[in-house]
């Protein structure tokens with residue numbers, strides 16, 4: 838099994854910043870938080886509506902979680918990522934995206950926004966489908982998130 842962060846045996850600090858209009862992404866964040874916590878790591882989460890992008894806590898891994906609006910992250914999320922200030926060198930991140938259309942480029946757009954900030958993506962992000970604007974989440978999303986947590990740690 839992959840262990841991209843080479844963290845095995847060490848307690849790692851994960852920070853998840855999310856946007857979620859209808860609560861589907863938030864549900865994924867809560868599930869993923871539990872999956873990572875069960876592995877012995879610590880997770881802190883914030884809605885991007887509650888925090889300033891220039892004062893987020895330092896972490897070993899950042900996860901940015903976003904819905905897809907008109908083929909991309911919502912304006913709020915883009916603004917948050919544009920204004921993100923992370924002082925540590927070589928900060929690592931990954932993404933979690935919800936969408937109806939699997940061809941949406943939301944991940945790619947988030948990566949393009951973070952690349953100039955010198956952040957490294959490890960591993961590839963996870964995509965979760967919603968069956969309609971307001972959900973529900975695709976069947977088996979929990980398994981996808983368990984596999985994602987295993988991939989990270």
Ligand SMILES: Cc1cc2nc3c(=O)[nH]c(=O)nc-3n(C[C@H](O)[C@H](O)[C@H](O)COP(=O)(O)O)c2cc1C
Nearest residue numbers: 857858859860861862904907908935936937938970
């Ligand atoms: C204004 C708006 C535009 C949307 N446009 C897209 C889209 O272009 N492609 C897509 O796959 N989903 C689109 N959706 C559906 C969202 O992907 C879905 O609402 C979201 O993933 C649900 O996550 P949330 O409950 O965390 O907000 C759109 C939703 C809204 C509200």
